[in-house]
Amino acid sequence: MSLNIIGISALYHDSACALLQDGMLTAAAQEERFTRIKHDPAVPAKAFLYCLEQAGLTITDIDCLAYYERPEKKLARQLWSGYGCGPEEFDGRLDPKRPEQQIREVLGFEGPIKFFDHHQSHAASTYYYSGFESAAVLTVDGVGEWATTTYGKGVGAKLDLFEEVHFPHSIGLLYSTITNYLGFEVNEGEYKVMGLAPYGKPVFSTKLRKLIRMEHDGQFQLELKYFDFLQGDKMYSQALVDLMGVPARVAESKMEQVHADMARSLQEVLQEILLEKARYLHDVTGMDNLCMAGGVALNCVANGNILKYGPFKKLFVQPASSDSGCALGAAALAHVDITGRRPQNEPMQHVYLGPSFTQSEITTMLEATSFNAHHFAGDTEGLLTEVATLLSKGKVIGWFQGRMEFGPRSLGTRSILADPRDADMRDRINAMVKKREGFRPFAPAVLAERVRDHFDLDHPSPFMLETCQVKSALDLPAITHVDGSARVQTVSQETNERFAKLLQYFNAITGCPILLNTSFNVRGEPIVCTPEDALRCFVTTDIDCLVLGDSIVNRSENSLELMAWMINFQQKSSGIVHDVYTFI
């Protein structure tokens, strides 16, 4: 009799489901991919059904659901904050019974539901999937129930969090506040700030250090006079504006050097804080391995800094380390609760945990359209040769293969690919394909066995979560950041054979085993999930060629204007657009 557990994160942002079968992670997906509502916070109904379908289960086969937060504790923090607590709210968004009620009503689940602390879920989402027999654990995000930062250690099946920093003192909120100051959306623009940082100088670091006061052990405190998020109107106060001496940037306005300087300064201060706290954690635990999770753990530059200058020998960051990944953690905690054993002894090898589609489905779909397509079913070599050739000729490729990735990164199954040697490629993809800010960098995917030849990296980085210096003899302007760094994904045959082969074929033609790899979406939309999503994205952007399974569609061989007009006519929507962090 197998044990089937589904973990759920929901009702704040990035809701998701993950299925553990006898302790093995077999399916996971974010709700936004199905509903096409970016950061969809709803109870993940479609992700739930997907997990069942993927495993060939029905709802009666699920032994337990695991929820990633404790609503009662969260309510206490919300009450303490006094945030938006009208009488209606207690019957609505603040209702602590709402998660269970929604799970029962929306998902129809009748069995037991286990609730776990938010940061416990974060911690479990990294430790239990790290493959480490023991590790220190650091979780850092905006806020969960009360905790914003936790320190813990895992040994075997046991995972203890021994210290917490409580709201409103939060590194995540510090970062989000400056993100907001720089004119980006909270919970959306943090990546952009990280990408902007290398363009600046750390001239604001001294001022930003005034925002946080380091205290004993793992503790710290925000200087609350600079923040306004407790009032809920905006993230920062007038005192911060006075301190910085520079007005806050208006969203979508021109990006000035001063904004880059502020981003760089924030990055520097963040790195200092995390390094100090990582050292403290090492002092307390004496462990060699570190596991990190929480939204702040997506800051790969800071992670790299911890590994490079800190005391830990190994670092594991679960690739979906923000709230969606808590679904994995909650499921793992439930598994430990029920069996007493830790799940998944092996380290997480890949994140190809989402839906896939057969070539037959793709072919039938293409036959319904007016697209002229080239079909290579049964001829993988021909397909890869053609795609590699197109890439070598400077074409931008929409690459749709196999199971969708879980987490925020496209890692070679729902990717936009291009030649990293092309000096104009970054600007072109930012402007014409991704339709986003020009400063934002792109990452390289490199054959795992060739990574040392081109990057200052001595170990695999399969999840694109580490930065390192580019040391290639090749000129790689499209993936090299202004400071000479790159956020690398190493690709191996074992986890993504087709993508690895494509890199080999591209290398055979060009001598370059590296491709620019960015997520297959446009600004404001989730990464594509289905072949139809990919087709829509292809039609409405300037991607040159779309590779759907064994089929290739070339833009130059098709007239897409009318279809693009029709698709654009259909409404786009976003689940949450924050000007301020909402604590519910």
Add this chain to the structure above:
Amino acid sequence: MSNLVVQSKKIIAAELANLIFTESNDSTTKQKLIEQLKLNLVDEEQQSTSWFRDEQEQSTTVGIWKPEIRNGDTYYVRDSRRNAEWAYWAQIHEIPPKSSKKRVLMLGESVARGYLYDPYYYPAQVLENILEKYGTSDYEIVDLARTNMDLKGLFEFAADSVNLDPDAMVIFAGNNWYNSVRRDLSKNEVKEMASVLEREGTKGLEQFLLGKFKKLIHNLLKRLGKIAAERNIPVLFIIPEFNLVDWRSSANEKILTSLSNDVLRAWHGAKASAEEALSTGDLKAACGYAQQMIDADHSHPWGYEIMAYGKLQTGLYDEARTCLESARDTSIYYRADSKPRTHALVREIFLEEAHNFDIKVIDLPTVFTQQRGGKLPGRDLFLDYCHLSEEGIQIAMAAAAKALLKYTVGKEVALEDFNAWQFKASDEVKAVAYACAAVHNAHYGQTHDVLYYLCEMAVKCSPVAIEIMTSYVDFATRRISSTLCKSHEKLVENEWINQYGGGVGFLHKREQKIMDIALVNAMIKALKTVNIDLSGSVKALRKKEHGVNGRKVNLLESFYNSTSYDIYQGRTPSFYQSRNVESEFFIVADEGKSVNTKLTYRTPQRNAPSDKINMFINGAFFKELSASEQWSTHAITIPAELVVDEINVVKFVWSSTFEFADVPKFRSKIAKDAILDRLYQVYGEIIHFTASAE
């Protein structure tokens, strides 16, 4: 805040959270803790702002047109910043300064736009032609009708439109107005509705909603009266009519009201008897049973519709009108996202009170009835629920011309003297209108009879309809979104497809595409009349796209269990719910091949353990399943001898005993969708239903 205070507040917050979480009744302690936390519990109702724009805030623009001064004259030019809205309005780039002609503004909604004929043929054009042909060429009609204009929009726009310095106004509206009641419900009003529903049932709810509706209509009347008085111009209001004879409630509009078991059984018994009586032609008996249905549930349209059928067949048109208007007006109970329609209250208020505000009324129901010798309007005057046919537009505009002449120059003209019939749409425009109307009717649950009529009329009008239908049957049958289909592109490229929103009407919402079986079959049948036979190719395509042979098909996808787009507006979970006692699913299969299904279902709110679910295949009883409050999974093979070629219909009848437990009382969490869930209970739920064949 000192650490001590912070800690203390945290303890208080935790204690309060615990009381809320455990649903404690200790309100004294809760209140004390709230005070200690200094929570500012602002009632959201106090924060709400006024629904209507302030009267003083008259805009300088007129809809999408903004003023532009040239040589001292004011032109109104389309505002490019509002180009997303242009498609809703007349395709007029600029409105010139007023000339020596009398300027008449035509305001209204899609019915005044001439939806389905627009932009080639529309009421304002017909009205201007009628007036010009009659020899009174000193009128210019400015077409200001906007698709989707609701009561709130009209309230504001009517005031703005006087910027154009009119000599008269014709307002043709009322079909979208009830939407303004629904959209404007405050949280307190929703709570009040819930309370009324518990206390007084659906009758109380009806009174509550109509009371609110009445206030909104009065507000509009006052504003129109003010315009008439201040400008000293005639303001004419055309009371809209509904396609009483031919528009029927869809399956979704006929979901059952939550009733006591006895009443529910009585209603079902009467329905079965009424249908039996109709089948034997016993109209009197049918009307008697229909009355029993109405007595059991006045909020349900079915009884009225059966009764009306009997009255129509016996020539009792006035009584039939009463029944059909009652059926129409059950849409206020919001079983489904019903298509726009007027309500008896609109006509009642305008007929009784408009004169108090010096508003002149053209009562289209009376005009049409007179034109039809006392009979009720149907497909001859309408293309769908409220949008008029060519003849409907001609008659309505002749009535408007008659009133305009009377109130602007005091001239009395008989309606027939206008010869409005001569102002026709082209055959191609009519063909497109009929074909698109067929699509529109199908997507809101109309029957094969009406669909075939519209398709046949389209084909008779022009070969353009053949092109449309040939494309349509292709993309409708495919799984991929219609927008991406080659046949859809071909259709949109057709030079005649500027009607129906430029083809936008063919689009469907994400994951709500249906197989359109009734419509596609009607199109195939109509095309056969011009010797085009697509039946073979459509069958092959259906099997390729939807067939269960060699693959597992998820029957919970909209293709296989939905027949219209007017879906339930309450809470929709991840699984299928039936708020009727019967559910139907379609399986596309090969004749003579058994079909393997896997079904996980449950039947909430059951009292009788002996209750059974009956499963039918293509109308024949197949299997009995046990009612189950918990999910229950079954592998069921449909034997080859029951499987027909192409479309197979699987029907579940969710109860054999009609012994349901009481629907739970409202909890404290009241929302609009919670009220709907309370009104319409669930009889069966399915979370997994797949079919495959070897």
